[in-house]
Amino acid sequence: MRAHDESVRVEEVAQRLAAVRARIAAACEAAGRSPDEVALIAVTKTFPASDVAVLAGLGVRDIGENKDQEAAPKAAELAALGLPLRWHFVGQLQVNKCASVVRYADFVHSVDRERLVRALGSRARAAGRVVTCLVQVALDDAPGRGGALPADVPALASAVSAEDGLLLGGVMAVAPLGEPGRPAFARLRQVADVIRSAHPGATMISAGMSADLDDAIAEGSTHVRVGTALLGSRRAFVR
Ligand SMILES: *Cc1c(COP(=O)(O)O)cnc(C)c1O
Numbered sequence: 001m002r003a004h005d006e007s008v009r010v011e012e013v014a015q016r017l018a019a020v021r022a023r024i025a026a027a028c029e030a031a032g033r034s035p036d037e038v039a040l041i042a043v044t045k046t047f048p049a050s051d052v053a054v055l056a057g058l059g060v061r062d063i064g065e066n067k068d069q070e071a072a073p074k075a076a077e078l079a080a081l082g083l084p085l086r087w088h089f090v091g092q093l094q095v096n097k098c099a100s101v102v103r104y105a106d107f108v109h110s111v112d113r114e115r116l117v118r119a120l121g122s123r124a125r126a127a128g129r130v131v132t133c134l135v136q137v138a139l140d141d142a143p144g145r146g147g148a149l150p151a152d153v154p155a156l157a158s159a160v161s162a163e164d165g166l167l168l169g170g171v172m173a174v175a176p177l178g179e180p181g182r183p184a185f186a187r188l189r190q191v192a193d194v195i196r197s198a199h200p201g202a203t204m205i206s207a208g209m210s211a212d213l214d215d216a217i218a219e220g221s222t223h224v225r226v227g228t229a230l231l232g233s234r235r236a237f238v239r
Helices: 003-030 049-057 068-080 095-104 114-127 150-162 181-198 213-218
Strands: 039-043 062-065 086-089 107-111 131-136 166-172 204-206 223-226
Touching: 003 039, 003 049, 003 213, 049 068, 062 068, 068 086, 068 095, 095 114, 107 114, 107 166, 114 131, 114 150, 114 166, 131 150, 131 204, 150 166, 150 181, 166 181, 181 204, 181 213, 204 223, 213 223
Parallel strands: 039 062, 039 223, 062 086, 086 107, 107 131, 131 166, 166 204
Antiparallel strands: none
C-alpha cells in the first residue's frame, strides 16, 4: 500500500476501533460489568494481512479467521513481521485441516464433534503445541451452521479436557438467524454455567459479533468476535 493510502486506512480503522471499544464499554456499564471482562477479537477474514498489521499497530492482539486456506498464509506473514498476535480459528473446521490450524491457532472456537477433538489433540501433540478449545453450541435446531446440541456439550467439553495438547477454554456460539440475540445468548450462558461447574477453568464465553455484541455482553460474553464494525463490509459471498 502507498504511504498515503495506508495512513487513511489507519485513521479509518482507528475510528472504527474506538467506536467498538465505546460500545463494549457502554454494554459493560449497562450490565454492571467491568470492560476488562470482555476481550475484543478482530475477525479479519477476507481482509488483507496489511489490515491485521494496522490493527496490531492500534493495540489489538486477538485476531480471528474462519478459513484455514486464508488464515495460514496470513498468520505466517504477520509472524514474519514479529507482531505479538494470538490467532483464533472461529470457522467450521474439517479434520484434514487440523494439522495446519494447530500450527498457528492459539484458540479454536468451533469444536463441535468428538472426531475433531481427537484430530486437534493428536495434531497439537505432534506439533508440540497447546491449543485452547471452545465447544461451539448450536442455539437453534437448524443443522449445517456448526455447533453441538446443548445436550451434547458436557460430554464434548470433558473430551477436550481429557485430551493431551488441548485446554478447555469454554463455549462459543453464533446467534440464530431470524431470532433476537438476547434470549439465545441467555441459553448459551446456561450451558456455560454447567460446563464451568464441572471445569472451573473453562471461563470463556465467545459470543457477540458486530450486530449483537451488546446483547451478548448483557448475557455474560467474555470474548466478542467483531469483523464488519472494525474493518467495513466484506465482499458478498455465497455459501
Ligand atoms: C465473520 C464472523 C464473525 C464477525 O462477524 P461480523 O458480523 O463481521 O462482526 C464472528 N464470528 C464468526 C464465527 C464469523 O465467521
